[in-house]
Amino acid sequence: MKSKMYMAALSCGLILALILSFYPLPYYITKPGMAQELSPIIEVESGYEEKGSLMLTTVRMGKATPLAYALAHIQDFQEIYSVEDIRQEGESDADYTYRQLHMMETSKESAILVAYRHAGKEVVFKNHGVYVMSIIPGMPAEEILKVGDRVYKVDGKEMETSEEFVAYVTNKKVGDAVNIEFERDGEHQQAAITIAPFPKMKGKAGLGITLLTDREIVVEPDIKIDTEKIGGPSAGLMFSLEIYNQLTREDITKGYEIAGTGTIDDEGHVGRIGGISQKVVAAANSGAEIFLAPNEEGVKGSNYHEALAAAKKIDTKMKIVPVDTFDEAVQYLKTLKP
Known part of the structure:
Protein backbone atom coordinates (compact mmCIF):
# COMPACT_ATOMS: atom_id res chain seq x y z
CA MET A 1 0.00 0.00 0.00
CA LYS A 2 2.79 2.37 1.00
CA SER A 3 4.62 1.43 -2.18
CA LYS A 4 1.60 2.39 -4.32
CA MET A 5 1.22 5.69 -2.48
CA TYR A 6 4.91 6.40 -2.95
CA MET A 7 4.71 5.69 -6.68
CA ALA A 8 1.60 7.86 -7.02
CA ALA A 9 3.30 10.74 -5.18
CA LEU A 10 6.41 10.30 -7.32
CA SER A 11 4.36 10.35 -10.51
CA CYS A 12 2.54 13.49 -9.43
CA GLY A 13 5.85 15.12 -8.56
CA LEU A 14 7.30 14.27 -11.95
CA ILE A 15 4.24 15.60 -13.76
CA LEU A 16 4.37 18.82 -11.74
CA ALA A 17 8.09 19.20 -12.45
CA LEU A 18 7.49 18.74 -16.17
CA ILE A 19 4.70 21.33 -16.15
CA LEU A 20 6.82 23.85 -14.24
CA SER A 21 9.83 23.30 -16.50
CA PHE A 22 8.30 22.90 -19.94
CA TYR A 23 4.70 24.19 -20.12
CA PRO A 24 4.85 27.34 -22.30
CA LEU A 25 3.34 30.59 -21.04
CA PRO A 26 2.39 33.59 -23.27
CA TYR A 27 5.55 35.44 -22.24
CA TYR A 28 9.18 35.74 -23.22
CA ILE A 29 12.09 36.05 -20.80
CA THR A 30 15.35 37.80 -21.64
CA LYS A 31 18.62 37.50 -19.72
CA PRO A 32 22.31 38.37 -20.25
CA GLY A 33 23.86 36.58 -23.20
CA MET A 34 27.52 36.78 -24.13
CA ALA A 35 30.17 39.04 -25.59
CA GLN A 36 31.50 37.59 -28.83
CA GLU A 37 34.76 38.60 -30.49
CA LEU A 38 34.17 39.98 -33.97
CA SER A 39 37.45 39.22 -35.73
CA PRO A 40 36.48 35.54 -36.34
CA ILE A 41 33.08 36.70 -37.67
CA ILE A 42 34.24 39.53 -39.94
CA GLU A 43 36.98 39.03 -42.52
CA VAL A 44 38.15 41.87 -44.74
CA GLU A 45 40.31 40.57 -47.57
CA SER A 46 44.00 41.26 -46.70
CA GLY A 47 42.78 43.17 -43.64
CA TYR A 48 45.01 44.34 -40.80
CA GLU A 49 45.16 42.37 -37.53
CA GLU A 50 44.41 43.80 -34.09
CA LYS A 51 46.11 43.33 -30.72
CA GLY A 52 42.97 43.72 -28.66
CA SER A 53 39.42 42.79 -29.61
CA LEU A 54 36.09 44.37 -30.52
CA MET A 55 33.07 42.41 -29.31
CA LEU A 56 29.34 42.40 -29.95
CA THR A 57 27.06 41.68 -27.00
CA THR A 58 23.91 39.58 -27.02
CA VAL A 59 20.78 38.95 -24.98
CA ARG A 60 19.33 35.46 -24.55
CA MET A 61 15.58 35.19 -25.10
CA GLY A 62 13.25 32.23 -24.71
CA LYS A 63 9.64 31.28 -24.10
CA ALA A 64 8.62 31.46 -20.45
CA THR A 65 7.67 28.41 -18.41
CA PRO A 66 6.06 28.62 -14.93
CA LEU A 67 9.41 27.97 -13.26
CA ALA A 68 11.34 30.43 -15.44
CA TYR A 69 8.58 33.03 -14.99
CA ALA A 70 8.81 32.75 -11.20
CA LEU A 71 12.61 32.91 -11.17
CA ALA A 72 12.64 35.97 -13.44
CA HIS A 73 10.78 37.92 -10.77
CA ILE A 74 13.52 37.38 -8.19
CA GLN A 75 16.72 37.25 -10.27
CA ASP A 76 18.58 40.37 -11.37
CA PHE A 77 18.84 41.35 -15.04
CA GLN A 78 15.98 39.13 -16.24
CA GLU A 79 13.05 40.79 -17.98
CA ILE A 80 9.56 39.46 -18.75
CA TYR A 81 7.74 40.49 -21.94
CA SER A 82 4.31 39.56 -23.24
CA VAL A 83 3.99 38.09 -26.72
CA GLU A 84 2.51 41.41 -27.89
CA ASP A 85 5.63 43.25 -26.68
CA ILE A 86 7.89 41.08 -28.86
CA ARG A 87 5.92 40.17 -31.97
CA GLN A 88 4.02 42.47 -34.28
CA GLU A 89 0.29 42.01 -34.83
CA GLY A 90 -0.36 38.78 -36.73
CA GLU A 91 3.33 37.81 -36.66
CA SER A 92 4.30 34.17 -36.05
CA ASP A 93 7.51 33.00 -34.36
CA ALA A 94 8.92 32.20 -37.81
CA ASP A 95 7.96 35.67 -39.11
CA TYR A 96 9.60 37.27 -36.06
CA THR A 97 12.82 35.32 -36.61
CA TYR A 98 12.81 36.27 -40.30
CA ARG A 99 12.34 39.95 -39.43
CA GLN A 100 15.20 39.85 -36.91
CA LEU A 101 17.58 38.19 -39.37
CA HIS A 102 16.78 40.75 -42.06
CA MET A 103 17.26 43.59 -39.58
CA MET A 104 20.71 42.11 -38.97
CA GLU A 105 21.38 42.09 -42.73
CA THR A 106 20.39 45.76 -42.99
CA SER A 107 22.59 46.55 -40.01
CA LYS A 108 25.56 44.82 -41.64
CA GLU A 109 25.06 46.76 -44.87
CA SER A 110 25.00 50.10 -43.03
CA ALA A 111 28.08 49.09 -41.02
CA ILE A 112 29.98 48.20 -44.20
CA LEU A 113 28.93 51.48 -45.84
CA VAL A 114 30.03 53.61 -42.87
CA ALA A 115 33.32 51.80 -42.31
CA TYR A 116 34.43 51.73 -45.96
CA ARG A 117 33.54 55.37 -46.56
CA HIS A 118 35.44 56.48 -43.44
CA ALA A 119 38.40 54.42 -44.62
CA GLY A 120 38.27 56.20 -47.99
CA LYS A 121 37.03 53.15 -49.92
CA GLU A 122 34.44 53.10 -52.71
CA VAL A 123 30.99 51.60 -52.07
CA VAL A 124 28.51 50.59 -54.79
CA PHE A 125 24.89 49.50 -54.25
CA LYS A 126 22.77 47.19 -56.39
CA ASN A 127 19.05 46.96 -55.61
CA HIS A 128 17.02 43.83 -56.39
CA GLY A 129 13.46 44.70 -55.42
CA VAL A 130 11.86 44.64 -51.99
CA TYR A 131 11.15 41.96 -49.40
CA VAL A 132 7.86 41.62 -47.52
CA MET A 133 8.79 42.04 -43.85
CA SER A 134 5.33 41.83 -42.26
CA ILE A 135 1.65 41.69 -43.20
CA ILE A 136 -1.19 43.47 -41.40
CA PRO A 137 -4.01 41.06 -40.48
CA GLY A 138 -7.27 41.73 -42.30
CA MET A 139 -5.65 43.63 -45.17
CA PRO A 140 -5.88 42.41 -48.82
CA ALA A 141 -2.22 41.29 -49.00
CA GLU A 142 -2.83 38.74 -46.24
CA GLU A 143 -4.54 36.37 -48.66
CA VAL A 169 0.99 52.70 -54.06
CA THR A 170 0.31 55.92 -52.13
CA ASN A 171 -1.05 57.52 -55.32
CA LYS A 172 -3.69 54.78 -55.64
CA LYS A 173 -7.24 55.04 -54.29
CA VAL A 174 -9.29 52.64 -52.20
CA GLY A 175 -10.68 49.97 -54.53
CA ASP A 176 -7.90 50.27 -57.11
CA ALA A 177 -6.17 47.01 -57.96
CA VAL A 178 -2.42 46.72 -58.51
CA ASN A 179 -0.71 43.80 -60.19
CA ILE A 180 2.13 42.46 -58.06
CA GLU A 181 4.90 40.28 -59.52
CA PHE A 182 6.89 38.49 -56.83
CA GLU A 183 9.22 35.59 -56.12
CA ARG A 184 8.64 32.89 -53.50
CA ASP A 185 11.06 29.99 -52.95
CA GLY A 186 12.61 30.60 -56.37
CA GLU A 187 9.24 30.55 -58.15
CA HIS A 188 7.89 33.66 -59.92
CA GLN A 189 4.23 34.51 -59.29
CA GLN A 190 1.85 37.39 -59.87
CA ALA A 191 -1.48 38.47 -58.47
CA ALA A 192 -3.82 41.47 -58.31
CA ILE A 193 -4.25 43.06 -54.87
CA THR A 194 -6.85 45.71 -54.05
CA ILE A 195 -6.06 48.90 -52.14
CA ALA A 196 -7.98 49.05 -48.84
CA PRO A 197 -8.12 51.40 -45.83
CA PHE A 198 -5.91 50.52 -42.87
CA PRO A 199 -8.04 49.39 -39.90
CA LYS A 200 -6.25 51.56 -37.30
CA MET A 201 -5.00 54.46 -39.44
CA LYS A 202 -7.75 56.89 -40.36
CA GLY A 203 -7.43 58.29 -43.85
CA LYS A 204 -4.64 55.88 -44.82
CA ALA A 205 -4.90 53.09 -47.37
CA GLY A 206 -2.61 50.49 -48.90
CA LEU A 207 -1.99 46.78 -49.39
CA GLY A 208 -1.16 46.02 -45.76
CA ILE A 209 2.55 45.15 -45.94
CA THR A 210 5.81 46.54 -44.62
CA LEU A 211 8.83 46.27 -46.87
CA LEU A 212 12.63 46.12 -46.86
CA THR A 213 14.81 46.92 -49.86
CA ASP A 214 16.79 43.92 -51.14
CA ARG A 215 20.12 45.74 -51.34
CA GLU A 216 23.44 44.23 -52.44
CA ILE A 217 26.58 46.11 -51.41
CA VAL A 218 29.73 45.86 -53.52
CA VAL A 219 33.09 46.90 -52.04
CA GLU A 220 36.81 46.53 -52.62
CA PRO A 221 38.54 44.85 -50.82
CA ASP A 222 35.99 42.10 -50.43
CA ILE A 223 34.41 41.34 -47.06
CA LYS A 224 32.73 38.31 -45.47
CA ILE A 225 30.51 38.52 -42.39
CA ASP A 226 29.22 35.29 -40.85
CA THR A 227 26.51 36.05 -38.28
CA GLU A 228 24.83 32.62 -38.50
CA LYS A 229 21.56 32.99 -36.56
CA ILE A 230 22.28 36.26 -34.72
CA GLY A 231 19.35 38.60 -35.35
CA GLY A 232 18.45 42.24 -34.83
CA PRO A 233 20.21 45.53 -35.60
CA SER A 234 21.99 46.19 -32.28
CA ALA A 235 25.47 45.07 -33.38
CA GLY A 236 25.71 47.75 -36.06
CA LEU A 237 28.16 50.02 -34.22
CA MET A 238 30.54 47.21 -33.30
CA PHE A 239 30.39 45.76 -36.83
CA SER A 240 31.39 49.12 -38.29
CA LEU A 241 34.31 49.50 -35.86
CA GLU A 242 35.66 46.01 -36.57
CA ILE A 243 35.41 46.50 -40.34
CA TYR A 244 37.10 49.90 -40.12
CA ASN A 245 39.87 48.47 -37.94
CA GLN A 246 40.65 45.77 -40.48
CA LEU A 247 40.66 48.32 -43.31
CA THR A 248 43.12 50.77 -41.69
CA ARG A 249 46.72 50.35 -40.57
CA GLU A 250 46.24 51.96 -37.14
CA ASP A 251 44.83 49.50 -34.58
CA ILE A 252 42.09 51.35 -32.70
CA THR A 253 41.78 48.57 -30.08
CA LYS A 254 45.24 49.52 -28.67
CA GLY A 255 45.30 46.05 -27.08
CA TYR A 256 42.06 46.54 -25.07
CA GLU A 257 39.03 44.25 -24.81
CA ILE A 258 36.25 46.50 -26.12
CA ALA A 259 32.56 45.58 -26.11
CA GLY A 260 29.54 47.67 -26.99
CA THR A 261 26.20 47.93 -28.67
CA GLY A 262 24.05 50.29 -30.71
CA THR A 263 22.40 50.46 -34.10
CA ILE A 264 24.13 52.26 -36.97
CA ASP A 265 22.52 54.02 -39.92
CA ASP A 266 24.03 54.92 -43.30
CA GLU A 267 25.20 58.30 -41.94
CA GLY A 268 26.97 56.74 -38.95
CA HIS A 269 24.49 57.75 -36.23
CA VAL A 270 24.39 55.38 -33.25
CA GLY A 271 20.88 54.45 -32.08
CA ARG A 272 19.15 53.06 -29.01
CA ILE A 273 18.81 49.32 -28.46
CA GLY A 274 16.97 47.04 -26.05
CA GLY A 275 18.47 45.02 -23.20
CA ILE A 276 21.37 47.37 -22.53
CA SER A 277 21.69 46.36 -18.86
CA GLN A 278 21.84 42.69 -19.77
CA LYS A 279 24.51 43.43 -22.38
CA VAL A 280 26.61 45.28 -19.81
CA VAL A 281 26.50 42.16 -17.62
CA ALA A 282 27.42 39.96 -20.59
CA ALA A 283 30.38 42.20 -21.44
CA ALA A 284 31.63 42.35 -17.85
CA ASN A 285 31.36 38.56 -17.50
CA SER A 286 33.46 38.20 -20.67
CA GLY A 287 36.27 40.39 -19.37
CA ALA A 288 35.63 43.54 -21.39
CA GLU A 289 37.50 46.65 -20.20
CA ILE A 290 35.52 49.22 -22.18
CA PHE A 291 31.83 49.29 -23.11
CA LEU A 292 30.48 51.66 -25.80
CA ALA A 293 26.84 52.64 -25.20
CA PRO A 294 24.38 54.77 -27.24
CA ASN A 295 24.27 58.23 -25.68
CA GLU A 296 21.07 59.40 -27.42
CA GLU A 297 22.45 62.95 -27.22
CA GLY A 298 22.33 62.82 -23.44
CA VAL A 299 18.56 62.50 -22.95
CA LYS A 300 17.31 61.36 -19.57
CA GLY A 301 17.00 57.57 -19.39
CA SER A 302 19.33 57.00 -22.34
CA ASN A 303 21.06 53.69 -22.99
CA TYR A 304 24.23 55.24 -21.59
CA HIS A 305 22.59 56.08 -18.27
CA GLU A 306 21.04 52.60 -18.08
CA ALA A 307 24.46 51.09 -18.75
CA LEU A 308 26.06 53.20 -16.01
CA ALA A 309 23.43 52.02 -13.52
CA ALA A 310 23.93 48.37 -14.46
CA ALA A 311 27.72 48.67 -14.20
CA LYS A 312 27.38 50.21 -10.74
CA LYS A 313 25.01 47.46 -9.62
CA ILE A 314 27.40 44.67 -10.58
CA ASP A 315 30.40 46.68 -9.29
CA THR A 316 32.47 46.31 -12.45
CA LYS A 317 35.58 48.32 -13.30
CA MET A 318 34.62 48.23 -16.97
CA LYS A 319 34.51 51.81 -18.32
CA ILE A 320 31.16 52.86 -19.83
CA VAL A 321 31.64 55.28 -22.74
CA PRO A 322 28.78 57.31 -24.33
CA VAL A 323 28.76 57.60 -28.13
CA ASP A 324 26.37 59.30 -30.54
CA THR A 325 28.18 58.62 -33.81
CA PHE A 326 30.69 56.27 -35.40
CA ASP A 327 33.16 59.17 -35.56
CA GLU A 328 32.89 59.74 -31.81
CA ALA A 329 33.60 56.08 -31.10
CA VAL A 330 36.66 56.06 -33.37
CA GLN A 331 38.03 59.31 -31.96
CA TYR A 332 37.65 58.04 -28.39
CA LEU A 333 39.45 54.77 -29.18
CA LYS A 334 42.27 56.65 -30.93
CA THR A 335 42.92 58.65 -27.73
CA LEU A 336 43.53 55.51 -25.66
CA LYS A 337 47.07 54.80 -24.53
CA PRO A 338 48.34 51.42 -25.79
Whole structure:
Protein backbone atom coordinates (compact mmCIF):
# COMPACT_ATOMS: atom_id res chain seq x y z
CA MET A 1 0.00 0.00 0.00
CA LYS A 2 2.79 2.37 1.00
CA SER A 3 4.62 1.43 -2.18
CA LYS A 4 1.60 2.39 -4.32
CA MET A 5 1.22 5.69 -2.48
CA TYR A 6 4.91 6.40 -2.95
CA MET A 7 4.71 5.69 -6.68
CA ALA A 8 1.60 7.86 -7.02
CA ALA A 9 3.30 10.74 -5.18
CA LEU A 10 6.41 10.30 -7.32
CA SER A 11 4.36 10.35 -10.51
CA CYS A 12 2.54 13.49 -9.43
CA GLY A 13 5.85 15.12 -8.56
CA LEU A 14 7.30 14.27 -11.95
CA ILE A 15 4.24 15.60 -13.76
CA LEU A 16 4.37 18.82 -11.74
CA ALA A 17 8.09 19.20 -12.45
CA LEU A 18 7.49 18.74 -16.17
CA ILE A 19 4.70 21.33 -16.15
CA LEU A 20 6.82 23.85 -14.24
CA SER A 21 9.83 23.30 -16.50
CA PHE A 22 8.30 22.90 -19.94
CA TYR A 23 4.70 24.19 -20.12
CA PRO A 24 4.85 27.34 -22.30
CA LEU A 25 3.34 30.59 -21.04
CA PRO A 26 2.39 33.59 -23.27
CA TYR A 27 5.55 35.44 -22.24
CA TYR A 28 9.18 35.74 -23.22
CA ILE A 29 12.09 36.05 -20.80
CA THR A 30 15.35 37.80 -21.64
CA LYS A 31 18.62 37.50 -19.72
CA PRO A 32 22.31 38.37 -20.25
CA GLY A 33 23.86 36.58 -23.20
CA MET A 34 27.52 36.78 -24.13
CA ALA A 35 30.17 39.04 -25.59
CA GLN A 36 31.50 37.59 -28.83
CA GLU A 37 34.76 38.60 -30.49
CA LEU A 38 34.17 39.98 -33.97
CA SER A 39 37.45 39.22 -35.73
CA PRO A 40 36.48 35.54 -36.34
CA ILE A 41 33.08 36.70 -37.67
CA ILE A 42 34.24 39.53 -39.94
CA GLU A 43 36.98 39.03 -42.52
CA VAL A 44 38.15 41.87 -44.74
CA GLU A 45 40.31 40.57 -47.57
CA SER A 46 44.00 41.26 -46.70
CA GLY A 47 42.78 43.17 -43.64
CA TYR A 48 45.01 44.34 -40.80
CA GLU A 49 45.16 42.37 -37.53
CA GLU A 50 44.41 43.80 -34.09
CA LYS A 51 46.11 43.33 -30.72
CA GLY A 52 42.97 43.72 -28.66
CA SER A 53 39.42 42.79 -29.61
CA LEU A 54 36.09 44.37 -30.52
CA MET A 55 33.07 42.41 -29.31
CA LEU A 56 29.34 42.40 -29.95
CA THR A 57 27.06 41.68 -27.00
CA THR A 58 23.91 39.58 -27.02
CA VAL A 59 20.78 38.95 -24.98
CA ARG A 60 19.33 35.46 -24.55
CA MET A 61 15.58 35.19 -25.10
CA GLY A 62 13.25 32.23 -24.71
CA LYS A 63 9.64 31.28 -24.10
CA ALA A 64 8.62 31.46 -20.45
CA THR A 65 7.67 28.41 -18.41
CA PRO A 66 6.06 28.62 -14.93
CA LEU A 67 9.41 27.97 -13.26
CA ALA A 68 11.34 30.43 -15.44
CA TYR A 69 8.58 33.03 -14.99
CA ALA A 70 8.81 32.75 -11.20
CA LEU A 71 12.61 32.91 -11.17
CA ALA A 72 12.64 35.97 -13.44
CA HIS A 73 10.78 37.92 -10.77
CA ILE A 74 13.52 37.38 -8.19
CA GLN A 75 16.72 37.25 -10.27
CA ASP A 76 18.58 40.37 -11.37
CA PHE A 77 18.84 41.35 -15.04
CA GLN A 78 15.98 39.13 -16.24
CA GLU A 79 13.05 40.79 -17.98
CA ILE A 80 9.56 39.46 -18.75
CA TYR A 81 7.74 40.49 -21.94
CA SER A 82 4.31 39.56 -23.24
CA VAL A 83 3.99 38.09 -26.72
CA GLU A 84 2.51 41.41 -27.89
CA ASP A 85 5.63 43.25 -26.68
CA ILE A 86 7.89 41.08 -28.86
CA ARG A 87 5.92 40.17 -31.97
CA GLN A 88 4.02 42.47 -34.28
CA GLU A 89 0.29 42.01 -34.83
CA GLY A 90 -0.36 38.78 -36.73
CA GLU A 91 3.33 37.81 -36.66
CA SER A 92 4.30 34.17 -36.05
CA ASP A 93 7.51 33.00 -34.36
CA ALA A 94 8.92 32.20 -37.81
CA ASP A 95 7.96 35.67 -39.11
CA TYR A 96 9.60 37.27 -36.06
CA THR A 97 12.82 35.32 -36.61
CA TYR A 98 12.81 36.27 -40.30
CA ARG A 99 12.34 39.95 -39.43
CA GLN A 100 15.20 39.85 -36.91
CA LEU A 101 17.58 38.19 -39.37
CA HIS A 102 16.78 40.75 -42.06
CA MET A 103 17.26 43.59 -39.58
CA MET A 104 20.71 42.11 -38.97
CA GLU A 105 21.38 42.09 -42.73
CA THR A 106 20.39 45.76 -42.99
CA SER A 107 22.59 46.55 -40.01
CA LYS A 108 25.56 44.82 -41.64
CA GLU A 109 25.06 46.76 -44.87
CA SER A 110 25.00 50.10 -43.03
CA ALA A 111 28.08 49.09 -41.02
CA ILE A 112 29.98 48.20 -44.20
CA LEU A 113 28.93 51.48 -45.84
CA VAL A 114 30.03 53.61 -42.87
CA ALA A 115 33.32 51.80 -42.31
CA TYR A 116 34.43 51.73 -45.96
CA ARG A 117 33.54 55.37 -46.56
CA HIS A 118 35.44 56.48 -43.44
CA ALA A 119 38.40 54.42 -44.62
CA GLY A 120 38.27 56.20 -47.99
CA LYS A 121 37.03 53.15 -49.92
CA GLU A 122 34.44 53.10 -52.71
CA VAL A 123 30.99 51.60 -52.07
CA VAL A 124 28.51 50.59 -54.79
CA PHE A 125 24.89 49.50 -54.25
CA LYS A 126 22.77 47.19 -56.39
CA ASN A 127 19.05 46.96 -55.61
CA HIS A 128 17.02 43.83 -56.39
CA GLY A 129 13.46 44.70 -55.42
CA VAL A 130 11.86 44.64 -51.99
CA TYR A 131 11.15 41.96 -49.40
CA VAL A 132 7.86 41.62 -47.52
CA MET A 133 8.79 42.04 -43.85
CA SER A 134 5.33 41.83 -42.26
CA ILE A 135 1.65 41.69 -43.20
CA ILE A 136 -1.19 43.47 -41.40
CA PRO A 137 -4.01 41.06 -40.48
CA GLY A 138 -7.27 41.73 -42.30
CA MET A 139 -5.65 43.63 -45.17
CA PRO A 140 -5.88 42.41 -48.82
CA ALA A 141 -2.22 41.29 -49.00
CA GLU A 142 -2.83 38.74 -46.24
CA GLU A 143 -4.54 36.37 -48.66
CA ILE A 144 -1.81 36.53 -51.31
CA LEU A 145 1.62 37.49 -50.01
CA LYS A 146 3.81 35.89 -47.35
CA VAL A 147 6.63 37.22 -45.21
CA GLY A 148 9.83 36.72 -47.21
CA ASP A 149 8.33 37.19 -50.67
CA ARG A 150 10.48 39.37 -52.94
CA VAL A 151 8.40 41.88 -54.92
CA TYR A 152 10.13 43.12 -58.06
CA LYS A 153 7.35 44.63 -60.21
CA VAL A 154 4.11 46.54 -59.61
CA ASP A 155 1.83 47.08 -62.62
CA GLY A 156 4.76 46.12 -64.82
CA LYS A 157 7.06 48.75 -63.28
CA GLU A 158 10.30 47.51 -61.72
CA MET A 159 10.60 48.38 -58.04
CA GLU A 160 14.17 48.67 -56.79
CA THR A 161 13.51 50.17 -53.34
CA SER A 162 10.79 50.14 -50.71
CA GLU A 163 10.53 53.93 -51.07
CA GLU A 164 9.64 53.56 -54.76
CA PHE A 165 7.00 50.97 -53.91
CA VAL A 166 5.39 53.11 -51.19
CA ALA A 167 5.42 56.22 -53.40
CA TYR A 168 3.66 54.36 -56.22
CA VAL A 169 0.99 52.70 -54.06
CA THR A 170 0.31 55.92 -52.13
CA ASN A 171 -1.05 57.52 -55.32
CA LYS A 172 -3.69 54.78 -55.64
CA LYS A 173 -7.24 55.04 -54.29
CA VAL A 174 -9.29 52.64 -52.20
CA GLY A 175 -10.68 49.97 -54.53
CA ASP A 176 -7.90 50.27 -57.11
CA ALA A 177 -6.17 47.01 -57.96
CA VAL A 178 -2.42 46.72 -58.51
CA ASN A 179 -0.71 43.80 -60.19
CA ILE A 180 2.13 42.46 -58.06
CA GLU A 181 4.90 40.28 -59.52
CA PHE A 182 6.89 38.49 -56.83
CA GLU A 183 9.22 35.59 -56.12
CA ARG A 184 8.64 32.89 -53.50
CA ASP A 185 11.06 29.99 -52.95
CA GLY A 186 12.61 30.60 -56.37
CA GLU A 187 9.24 30.55 -58.15
CA HIS A 188 7.89 33.66 -59.92
CA GLN A 189 4.23 34.51 -59.29
CA GLN A 190 1.85 37.39 -59.87
CA ALA A 191 -1.48 38.47 -58.47
CA ALA A 192 -3.82 41.47 -58.31
CA ILE A 193 -4.25 43.06 -54.87
CA THR A 194 -6.85 45.71 -54.05
CA ILE A 195 -6.06 48.90 -52.14
CA ALA A 196 -7.98 49.05 -48.84
CA PRO A 197 -8.12 51.40 -45.83
CA PHE A 198 -5.91 50.52 -42.87
CA PRO A 199 -8.04 49.39 -39.90
CA LYS A 200 -6.25 51.56 -37.30
CA MET A 201 -5.00 54.46 -39.44
CA LYS A 202 -7.75 56.89 -40.36
CA GLY A 203 -7.43 58.29 -43.85
CA LYS A 204 -4.64 55.88 -44.82
CA ALA A 205 -4.90 53.09 -47.37
CA GLY A 206 -2.61 50.49 -48.90
CA LEU A 207 -1.99 46.78 -49.39
CA GLY A 208 -1.16 46.02 -45.76
CA ILE A 209 2.55 45.15 -45.94
CA THR A 210 5.81 46.54 -44.62
CA LEU A 211 8.83 46.27 -46.87
CA LEU A 212 12.63 46.12 -46.86
CA THR A 213 14.81 46.92 -49.86
CA ASP A 214 16.79 43.92 -51.14
CA ARG A 215 20.12 45.74 -51.34
CA GLU A 216 23.44 44.23 -52.44
CA ILE A 217 26.58 46.11 -51.41
CA VAL A 218 29.73 45.86 -53.52
CA VAL A 219 33.09 46.90 -52.04
CA GLU A 220 36.81 46.53 -52.62
CA PRO A 221 38.54 44.85 -50.82
CA ASP A 222 35.99 42.10 -50.43
CA ILE A 223 34.41 41.34 -47.06
CA LYS A 224 32.73 38.31 -45.47
CA ILE A 225 30.51 38.52 -42.39
CA ASP A 226 29.22 35.29 -40.85
CA THR A 227 26.51 36.05 -38.28
CA GLU A 228 24.83 32.62 -38.50
CA LYS A 229 21.56 32.99 -36.56
CA ILE A 230 22.28 36.26 -34.72
CA GLY A 231 19.35 38.60 -35.35
CA GLY A 232 18.45 42.24 -34.83
CA PRO A 233 20.21 45.53 -35.60
CA SER A 234 21.99 46.19 -32.28
CA ALA A 235 25.47 45.07 -33.38
CA GLY A 236 25.71 47.75 -36.06
CA LEU A 237 28.16 50.02 -34.22
CA MET A 238 30.54 47.21 -33.30
CA PHE A 239 30.39 45.76 -36.83
CA SER A 240 31.39 49.12 -38.29
CA LEU A 241 34.31 49.50 -35.86
CA GLU A 242 35.66 46.01 -36.57
CA ILE A 243 35.41 46.50 -40.34
CA TYR A 244 37.10 49.90 -40.12
CA ASN A 245 39.87 48.47 -37.94
CA GLN A 246 40.65 45.77 -40.48
CA LEU A 247 40.66 48.32 -43.31
CA THR A 248 43.12 50.77 -41.69
CA ARG A 249 46.72 50.35 -40.57
CA GLU A 250 46.24 51.96 -37.14
CA ASP A 251 44.83 49.50 -34.58
CA ILE A 252 42.09 51.35 -32.70
CA THR A 253 41.78 48.57 -30.08
CA LYS A 254 45.24 49.52 -28.67
CA GLY A 255 45.30 46.05 -27.08
CA TYR A 256 42.06 46.54 -25.07
CA GLU A 257 39.03 44.25 -24.81
CA ILE A 258 36.25 46.50 -26.12
CA ALA A 259 32.56 45.58 -26.11
CA GLY A 260 29.54 47.67 -26.99
CA THR A 261 26.20 47.93 -28.67
CA GLY A 262 24.05 50.29 -30.71
CA THR A 263 22.40 50.46 -34.10
CA ILE A 264 24.13 52.26 -36.97
CA ASP A 265 22.52 54.02 -39.92
CA ASP A 266 24.03 54.92 -43.30
CA GLU A 267 25.20 58.30 -41.94
CA GLY A 268 26.97 56.74 -38.95
CA HIS A 269 24.49 57.75 -36.23
CA VAL A 270 24.39 55.38 -33.25
CA GLY A 271 20.88 54.45 -32.08
CA ARG A 272 19.15 53.06 -29.01
CA ILE A 273 18.81 49.32 -28.46
CA GLY A 274 16.97 47.04 -26.05
CA GLY A 275 18.47 45.02 -23.20
CA ILE A 276 21.37 47.37 -22.53
CA SER A 277 21.69 46.36 -18.86
CA GLN A 278 21.84 42.69 -19.77
CA LYS A 279 24.51 43.43 -22.38
CA VAL A 280 26.61 45.28 -19.81
CA VAL A 281 26.50 42.16 -17.62
CA ALA A 282 27.42 39.96 -20.59
CA ALA A 283 30.38 42.20 -21.44
CA ALA A 284 31.63 42.35 -17.85
CA ASN A 285 31.36 38.56 -17.50
CA SER A 286 33.46 38.20 -20.67
CA GLY A 287 36.27 40.39 -19.37
CA ALA A 288 35.63 43.54 -21.39
CA GLU A 289 37.50 46.65 -20.20
CA ILE A 290 35.52 49.22 -22.18
CA PHE A 291 31.83 49.29 -23.11
CA LEU A 292 30.48 51.66 -25.80
CA ALA A 293 26.84 52.64 -25.20
CA PRO A 294 24.38 54.77 -27.24
CA ASN A 295 24.27 58.23 -25.68
CA GLU A 296 21.07 59.40 -27.42
CA GLU A 297 22.45 62.95 -27.22
CA GLY A 298 22.33 62.82 -23.44
CA VAL A 299 18.56 62.50 -22.95
CA LYS A 300 17.31 61.36 -19.57
CA GLY A 301 17.00 57.57 -19.39
CA SER A 302 19.33 57.00 -22.34
CA ASN A 303 21.06 53.69 -22.99
CA TYR A 304 24.23 55.24 -21.59
CA HIS A 305 22.59 56.08 -18.27
CA GLU A 306 21.04 52.60 -18.08
CA ALA A 307 24.46 51.09 -18.75
CA LEU A 308 26.06 53.20 -16.01
CA ALA A 309 23.43 52.02 -13.52
CA ALA A 310 23.93 48.37 -14.46
CA ALA A 311 27.72 48.67 -14.20
CA LYS A 312 27.38 50.21 -10.74
CA LYS A 313 25.01 47.46 -9.62
CA ILE A 314 27.40 44.67 -10.58
CA ASP A 315 30.40 46.68 -9.29
CA THR A 316 32.47 46.31 -12.45
CA LYS A 317 35.58 48.32 -13.30
CA MET A 318 34.62 48.23 -16.97
CA LYS A 319 34.51 51.81 -18.32
CA ILE A 320 31.16 52.86 -19.83
CA VAL A 321 31.64 55.28 -22.74
CA PRO A 322 28.78 57.31 -24.33
CA VAL A 323 28.76 57.60 -28.13
CA ASP A 324 26.37 59.30 -30.54
CA THR A 325 28.18 58.62 -33.81
CA PHE A 326 30.69 56.27 -35.40
CA ASP A 327 33.16 59.17 -35.56
CA GLU A 328 32.89 59.74 -31.81
CA ALA A 329 33.60 56.08 -31.10
CA VAL A 330 36.66 56.06 -33.37
CA GLN A 331 38.03 59.31 -31.96
CA TYR A 332 37.65 58.04 -28.39
CA LEU A 333 39.45 54.77 -29.18
CA LYS A 334 42.27 56.65 -30.93
CA THR A 335 42.92 58.65 -27.73
CA LEU A 336 43.53 55.51 -25.66
CA LYS A 337 47.07 54.80 -24.53
CA PRO A 338 48.34 51.42 -25.79
